Amino acid sequence: PDSSRIYNFNYKIIGITSKQTLEVFVTGSSDEDRSNDKIKASISPGYSPQMVLLNEIMYTPLNGEPEWIELYNNSQYDIDLEDWSITDVLTTPVETKIQAKDYIFPSKTFLVVAKDSTIKDFHSTIPSKLIVLNFANLNNDADGVVLKDSRDVTIDSVRYDFLWGGTNGRSLERKTISSSSLEKNNWGSSKD
Secondary structure (H helix, E strand, C coil): CCCCCCCCCCCCCCCCCCCEEEEEECCCCCCCCHHHCEEEEEECCCCCCCCEEEEEEECCCCCCCCCEEEEEECCCCCEECCCCEEEECCCCCCEEECCCCCCEECCCCEEEEECCCCHHHHCCCCCCEEEECCCCCCCCCEEEEEEECCCCCEEEEEEEEHHHCCCCCCCEEECCCCCCCCCHHHEEECCC
16 A cells, blocks of 8 residues: 555557557556556557648638538558647637547548538538538638647648639639648639
8 A cells, every 4th residue: 555666668569550559457466456457548650741631621612501621641541530630720720629539531532521511412422531520610811721630740731812712612622732732823713
């Protein structure tokens, strides 16, 4: 009773590509309370910038269509989006966490994040996965979107202006995935 010991140990996880949960058990021969003999912790891989890209942003929808953002998994890995966040930029930034438990974003695929499920009323066939997330309202004149991973590292961001496109009920669409999200010439109104 009332005693403790600190043990340091090293354990390497080689090539982590998805969230791993570790459980450590400690037993002592004279330990009479076995209820506190284990601890559980999870570790997630770190992702590099541009592994997931902001690909399309509907910031000026018409006729009740919800705002939405399309993401593209630009990496060779399937990515767990749990606890990632989407934040607007102006005027008072609001961060919204993605709580898509057990959803893995497959490599080289698209994903739509919509403010509500009524997006299906406007786009009856969305070929990609859909996550409903009530993220901050996006300004129609200028704003930005920041995508961060579960470690709060910025993976992609864009600060747009209505002069770039995306007005009159059309989304603002990235032209090429190989060009920077910050390059205004890489964005324009969707042709579809």
